[in-house]
Amino acid sequence: MSEHEYTPKSKVGKWFNDRLPLLTLANHLTDYPTPKNLNYWWTFGGILTFCLITQIVTGLVLAMHYIAHADMAFQSVEHIMRDVNYGWLIRYIHANGASMFFLAVYIHIFRSLFYGSYKSPREVIWIIGIIIYLLMMAAAFLGYVLPWGQMSFWGATVITNLFSAIPLVGEGIVTWLWGGYSVDNPTLTRFFTLHYLIPFLILGLVVLHIWALHVPGNNNPIGIDIKKPSKDTVPFHPYIVIKDGFALLMFMIVFAFFVFYTPNILGHADNYIEANPLVTPAHIVPEWYLLPFYAILRSVPDKLLGVIAMLSAILILAALPWLDTSKIRSAVFRPLYKQFYWILVADVLILGYVGAMPAEGLYLLIARIATAYYFLHFLVILPVLGFKERTTPVPLSITEPILGGSPNLAAVKKKDSFKDQ
Amino acid sequence: MKNFFRISFLIALFFGFQFNSNAAEKVEYLKTDWSFKGPFGKFDRASLQRGYQVYQEVCSSCHSMKYLSYRNLVEEGGPEFSVEQAKAIAASFEVKDGPNADGEMFMRPGRLSDKFVMPYENEKAAQAANGGAYPPDMTVLVKARGGGVDYIYSLLQGYEDPPAGVTLDDGVYYNKYMYGNKIKMSNQLSDGLVEYSDGTNASVEQMAKDVTTFLMWTAEPHLETRHKMGFKAIVYLIILTVLVYFSMKRIWSRIETKV
Secondary structure (H helix, E strand, C coil): CCCCCCCCCCHHHHHHHHHCCHHHHHHHHHHCEEECCCCHHHHHHHHHHHHHHHHHHHHHHHHHHCCCCCCCHHHHHHHHHHCCCCHHHHHHHHHHHHHHHHHHHHHHHHHHHHHCCCCCCCHHHHHHHHHHHHHHHHHHHHHHHCCCEHHHHHHHHHHHHHHHHCCCCHHHHHHHHHCCCCCCHHHHHHHHHHHHHHHHHHHHHHHHHHHHHHCCCCCCCCCCCCCCCCCCEEEHHHHHHHHHHHHHHHHHHHHHHHHHHCCCCCCCHHHHCECCCCCCCCCCCCCHHHHHHHHHHHHCCCHHHHHHHHHHHHHHHHHHHHHCCCCCCCHHHCHHHHHHHHHHHHHHHHHHHHHCCCCCHHHHHHHHHHHHHHHHHHHHHHHHHHHHCCCCCCCCCCCCCCCCCCCCHHHHHHHHHHHHC | CHHHHHHHHHHHHHHHHHHHHHHHHCCCCCCCCCCCCCCCCCCCHHHHHHHHHHHHHCHHHCCCCCCCEHHHHCCCCCCCCCHHHHHHHHHCCEEEECCCCCCCCEEEECCCCCECCCCCCCHHHHHHHCCCCCCCCCCCHHHCCCCHHHHHHHHHCCECCCCCCCCCCCCCEEECCCCCCEECCCCCCCCCCCCCCCCCCCCHHHHHHHHHHHHHHHHCCCHHHHHHHHHHHHHHHHHHHHHHHHHHHHHHCCCCCCC
């Protein structure tokens, strides 16, 4: 990637860099040639890094005051909210931060889906991303258990019970996960340990995710391979840094609004009732970001098949680079795929909605149709579309789309209008 | 992008329809203007003090307030009783302490540092005294109920004679805002039940509003600080965003691409 050998100017710098090339790395990161037509959907990578750091930093402070014990966890959270200096602020940032993290990751994933960023040569970046997403869901679920409210307790009971669907060893695995015969203190302490561990695994994978990204370089809205560096690229610093910074600030305004003015709107009221194994809440619902998968789980009448469907719904994404047979990356030049893309977005939103509703009557019917469509999209529509679809001509470069040999002005115009949004 | 709008419209329509059909089944809560709502919302000090009085004279015989300490009554952003008043309040309760040098537990007057004294020794005792129903702890009650303050405010005024066809067991009452309409707490408020020291007329509505305001504060003692800090934080972020926006324009103007 690096087109010229970097040598530090100072003697000390050179001495150090010969032994540990940190300065070369820093130079690579600032010079990193980035396509100049990246739109704002590309700023969510930086935003996600911010979210991860925020969660880790606030989480560290919370862990100093939190007590992982079934009899004291709820009370220690109230202690944080009342008596720890700015404890309320740190806890609300951490709790809402999880939601903001998922909001950003969903935009990041759907950006990938639209512009075909998962396709060759970026399959490994994509698969690492899916693993990060899985770990994020695990971390979020574990974290939601820690305040030991009613939804914590019963959510943990429902989710851990899913493992009992595994034939023969299922029940044993559940007992092993719980550390007893029900969700109780041993469950809480191990969940706390794992909740503390996972963010650091995510951090490591994020480094790999970015490393893998820096090998082929960024995809871009028109999805073509570009020469680097060239007229089509800009150095990461200052161009992309300032743009990511601007987008991050906009994101932080939304974040701050939730934290300061509606800090509890994304949570469930029942989680302010201390866990009680003898009282089951009327409706047990997960946090909003897990609802689409919850809907898939409940739409299958058989428990084991439901769990398999839910897991496949996530794992199928890892196979996406091979399920999508189209050679064209960006949906900008794929008129049919673009339609199906938006139908998929609507499908996932509908799944999320019915996931929050009781699984009965019309809701269940909608959930089943939406689940079936979800799999249809990935297993049938995408593979077939790659062969059948007539794509519009793709420009040869970002700066010279017309000279590059594509006479299709409409495609170029479309690209521009996309960029301006 | 056209598709985007088309689809968002369909989704919005779908959701709108769903929420409407849900709303039709729900009871509308009673509305009142809460001083603490909105980005600049603050507690009404007098209302908090009256609310404390209602809690103390009416609710506290059954409902505990276990995460609150007497010192909280003095703190900024709360009822802001004077230290003397709060000390007097604390001292009016007997707190179990010990063991002393002889190994005995003993009773002493409450101090500012003590947590609110609980009406019952434990949950079982509370249930035994209340026909099997446990009066929930009130500290975070408004955050633990879906309708929040509006729900509590309505519930306190929602007692009615049961409609024809509904039979109630002994010790069960009809309340039109309660989930399932059956509640084990009897109607607690009646006009003139407490005598407000500031001379405010103690109507049911007034007491319901005051005590709900008090409960909002017990659940969110830092609400005022949060609102104030939020305003500063967001103004700061907006100014910084504008500055960064113009820097970005300037930097990107070096090459001829729009951002």
